[in-house]
Amino acid sequence: MKILVGYKRVVDYNVRITVKPDGSGVATEGVKLSANPFDDIALEEALRLREKGVATEVVVVGIGPADLQAHLRNGLAMGANRAIHVVAPDAVQPLTAARVFLKLVEKEQPQLVIVGKQAIDDDCNQTGQMLAALWNRPQATFASKVEVADGKARVTREVDAGLETLEVDLPAVITTDLRLNEPRFIKLPDIMKAKSKPIETVEFASLGVEPGDHLRITRYAPPPKRQKGVMVKDVAELVAALKAKGLL
Amino acid sequence: MSERETMEYDVVTVGAGPAGLAFAIRLKQLKQDVRVCVIEKASTIGAHILSGAVIEPQPLDALLPGWRDHPPPICVPAAEDEFWWLTRTGGFRLPTPPQMKNHGNFIVSLGALCAWLAPQAEALGVEIYPGFAAADLLYDDQGAVCGVRIGDMGVAKNGSHKPGYTQGIDIKAPLTVLAEGARGHLTKRLVAKYRLDAESDPQTYSIGIKELWQVPAGRVKPGKIVHSVGWPADSRTYGGSFLYHLDKDRVALGYVSGLDYTDPLYQPYEAFQQWKHHPHVKPLLEGGEILSAGARAIVTGGWQSLPKVEMPGALLIGDGAGLLNVPKIKGTHQAIRSAMLAAEHIAEKSTAAGWDARLRASPAMEELRRVRNIKPGFKKGVYFGMLNAAWETITDGFSPWTWRNKADYGTLEKLGRYEQPKRDYVERTLPPRDRLAGVYFAATQHDEDQPIHLRVADTQVCVTRCAEEYGNPCTRFCPAGVYEMVEDEAGKRLQINAANCVHCKTCDIKDPYEVITWVTPEGGSGPNYQNL
Numbered sequence: 001m002k003i004l005v006g007y008k009r010v011v012d013y014n015v016r017i018t019v020k021p022d023g024s025g026v027a028t029e030g031v032k033l034s035a036n037p038f039d040d041i042a043l044e045e046a047l048r049l050r051e052k053g054v055a056t057e058v059v060v061v062g063i064g065p066a067d068l069q070a071h072l073r074n075g076l077a078m079g080a081n082r083a084i085h086v087v088a089p090d091a092v093q094p095l096t097a098a099r100v101f102l103k104l105v106e107k108e109q110p111q112l113v114i115v116g117k118q119a120i121d122d123d124c125n126q127t128g129q130m131l132a133a134l135w136n137r138p139q140a141t142f143a144s145k146v147e148v149a150d151g152k153a154r155v156t157r158e159v160d161a162g163l164e165t166l167e168v169d170l171p172a173v174i175t176t177d178l179r180l181n182e183p184r185f186i187k188l189p190d191i192m193k194a195k196s197k198p199i200e201t202v203e204f205a206s207l208g209v210e211p212g213d214h215l216r217i218t219r220y221a222p223p224p225k226r227q228k229g230v231m232v233k234d235v236a237e238l239v240a241a242l243k244a245k246g247l248l
Numbered sequence: 249m250s251e252r253e254t255m256e257y258d259v260v261t262v263g264a265g266p267a268g269l270a271f272a273i274r275l276k277q278l279k280q281d282v283r284v285c286v287i288e289k290a291s292t293i294g295a296h297i298l299s300g301a302v303i304e305p306q307p308l309d310a311l312l313p314g315w316r317d318h319p320p321p322i323c324v325p326a327a328e329d330e331f332w333w334l335t336r337t338g339g340f341r342l343p344t345p346p347q348m349k350n351h352g353n354f355i356v357s358l359g360a361l362c363a364w365l366a367p368q369a370e371a372l373g374v375e376i377y378p379g380f381a382a383a384d385l386l387y388d389d390q391g392a393v394c395g396v397r398i399g400d401m402g403v404a405k406n407g408s409h410k411p412g413y414t415q416g417i418d419i420k421a422p423l424t425v426l427a428e429g430a431r432g433h434l435t436k437r438l439v440a441k442y443r444l445d446a447e448s449d450p451q452t453y454s455i456g457i458k459e460l461w462q463v464p465a466g467r468v469k470p471g472k473i474v475h476s477v478g479w480p481a482d483s484r485t486y487g488g489s490f491l492y493h494l495d496k497d498r499v500a501l502g503y504v505s506g507l508d509y510t511d512p513l514y515q516p517y518e519a520f521q522q523w524k525h526h527p528h529v530k531p532l533l534e535g536g537e538i539l540s541a542g543a544r545a546i547v548t549g550g551w552q553s554l555p556k557v558e559m560p561g562a563l564l565i566g567d568g569a570g571l572l573n574v575p576k577i578k579g580t581h582q583a584i585r586s587a588m589l590a591a592e593h594i595a596e597k598s599t600a601a602g603w604d605a606r607l608r609a610s611p612a613m614e615e616l617r618r619v620r621n622i623k624p625g626f627k628k629g630v631y632f633g634m635l636n637a638a639w640e641t642i643t644d645g646f647s648p649w650t651w652r653n654k655a656d657y658g659t660l661e662k663l664g665r666y667e668q669p670k671r672d673y674v675e676r677t678l679p680p681r682d683r684l685a686g687v688y689f690a691a692t693q694h695d696e697d698q699p700i701h702l703r704v705a706d707t708q709v710c711v712t713r714c715a716e717e718y719g720n721p722c723t724r725f726c727p728a729g730v731y732e733m734v735e736d737e738a739g740k741r742l743q744i745n746a747a748n749c750v751h752c753k754t755c756d757i758k759d760p761y762e763v764i765t766w767v768t769p770e771g772g773s774g775p776n777y778q779n780l
Contacts, residue, residue, distance in 0.1 A: 012291075012292075012776065014291075014691050014693045014776045015691055015776055015778065016540075016688070016689065016691050016778075018462075018537075018539055021462060021465075021496075021497065027539075029321055029779070030294075030321060030322070030357065030359065030360045030363065030778050030779040031778055032291065032292045032295060032776055032778075034291075034292075182411065182412055183412075184412055184414070185401040185402060185412060185414040186379075187253070187414055187417065188255065188377055188380055188398060188417050188419075189253055189255055189417060191377065192255070192375075
C-alpha cells in the first residue's frame, strides 16, 4: 500500500510574523521556513503505518518554487521513500493544490492520502476535503487516531462533544489534527541518506491542471495594537470610567 | 542500549558562523577531496548569530572574489560616520577615531550573511547540519580530540527518555575546528583541559544587546553609522552604543556594556533601553516597531588574552579564539581571515600543530597587537580610557608596556563596600517594556520538558553568600530574565527560566562564584533571530 503525504512549507511557527510595511504580504526575507506542523504529523503517521507493515511506500509531495527541494529533503530525512516536487512559481491556493493532488493520485494510485488539516500560514483547512470531493472518495478529517485494516481506516476525530470514530473504505483522504502523534526527530545520518533518495520534479504546467486560485488578497494588516491601560484608584473611579465609555 | 551511531569526516567544524563557514569554504577550495562538515546548534543558519554589524570586506573579497555581484540580502555601503559623547539631555560630536572610520565597509546582518554563505559552502561540497548541537568532545586513547558528540533529543527534564528519544551520534574526525564564537562551551572545556590560557591573560568579554527596528518612512539615511559613549553609562562603566541605518526604513541599534563592570546592581539591558530614550535616538524610533531583538557576549580580551589556539586534534578560530578588534568594534573580518589562514594551514600540513605560531605571525594578530592597550585603559574610567586610546592610536601601539586583563567574574564590588554610581535614568516609553517583552522579539524557543541547560553547581550560594555580597547579580545581567530569586513556602531559592535563554553566555562569564555553566540544550532550541 502506498501513502501520499502533502508536505507544505510555511513560515516557521516560532517566527514572529511581521507584515511588510506596504501591506502587500508577510515579510519572508531572512525568515526561517519549515514544514507545516500538521504536515509533519501527517508524514509521521504515514511512517508509523509503514513501520507497522500496513504501508509499503510513503511519498511526500510539495508544490512550490525550485528551492523547495531542501524542504522535501527534510521529509526524506524523516523517512519518506521518495518525493514529488511540483514546480510552481509560488505556493498555490487549496483548490489548485487539490487538483494537483488529484493528478498525482491518478498517476500514483495510493490507497491513502494524508495531509495536515490546515496549513498554519493561510489556515484554509480545505485541501483535504476538496481532494476527497474531486477524487470522489471518503474523507476522515481532524484525525487524532488512525487504524488501518482490511481495506478500511478507522479514524478517531476530536469533536466538541468528545470523540467520534469513523470507518472509511480505502482509498481515502485523512487530514491530521495536532494530537495524532508527535513527529520524530531527524537523525543526522538520515539526512545523509536522504541525499540519495529520489525527488521527482514535475512542472506545474505539464500536469494540465486548471489553476483554481480564485481568491485575490487585497491587503495584509497586523492585528490592532493593544491600547495602553489606565490605572484606577478605586471601584468608584472604575465604574465612572466604564460608564464614560458606555460599557456600563 | 544499542551502539551509538558514528559518522566519520576528515574535519568537523563546530559553529556555522563566519569563521566556521569561511574555514570550510577555503578548505574545500584548496582541497576538493577533504570531507568536511559543519555542525550548528541553531535550527537554521544565522538564527543564533547577532552582530552590529559593519564589516570590512577585504577578507570576503579574498574568500569569494565576485561576491559583490551577488551580495547578501542586507548589505548597505557605509556612508557617513559619526561619533558622539552623550549627556542625558544632549551631547557633542567627537572626532571619529581612525579605527572607527568605515569608508569602504558595509553594514550587514551577520545572520543573513551566514545564511548567504552556507549554500555557497554547500555548493563546494561542505555538509552543513543546522539543528544539531555539539554537546560534548570525543578524545582518543592518547588524549587528543577526535570529534564531537551530538546531543540527545527527547530527554525529559528529569533525565528520563521521552517517547521520541533519539540518541545523538558521534562525529569522528582527525581534526576538530572550534568556531563557536565568544565563550564557546566546548572551547571553554578545551581551554581548561589543555591549559591553553597558561601563558595568556584571562579572556574578557562585553555584552551586546541589539534590536532591529522598522521606522516610519523618511527617517533613515541608508549607510549612516553613529556610535556613542557617555550617557547612560557612568564614568566607571565601559559602555557604548551603535546605530546603523539600513535600507527599507530599517535601523539596527544596540548597546555594548563591558562585563568588567564593578557595580553589582548594574543592568546592561536597562542601560540599552535608557540609551534608546536619548533625545538623539528616541525621535528616530518613535512610532516604529521592533522586528527582531537579541543579545550576545562579545570577546574583548584581544592580543594579551589570546589563548594557545591549537591542541592535539583541534584548533580554535574566530571569536571563539578571541580575535575581535575592540577599537574597530569588528570581529567578522578577523573571523574570516583567521578561518582562511587555518584552512590554508590544514590544507598544507593536515594537522593542528603549528597553527598557533602561524596565527601569531599573521596580520590578524599584528592588528590586535597594535590596539592591545586600548580596551584595558577603560578600566581606569572612561576619561582616562579615551585619552589612553588616543595615545595608543597616535603611537600605533608602540608603547613599551602592555596592560593586563583580569577575568570578568572577579570585578564586582561587594554591596555596601563601594560608592554606587549615580544612575541618571529617565522614564521609558519606547517598547519593549521589560526583558520578558524583549525576549518575545528574539522568538526564543526551548522545549520546557528538557534538562535545564544552565547548570548551577551550587544553588545554596545564591541564597546565602551571593544574596548578601552581591544581591544576586544574575537576576540583573541576564538580558532575557532567565534568573529569578523567588520566595515560596520552601523559602528563598533560585528559579531558572531556561526556556527564555538567548544563548548569549553572559551568566557563564559574569557570575561571581563561577558556578553557572552554560551547556547546549536540545539541538535547534534557542533564539530565532531574523536579520540580526
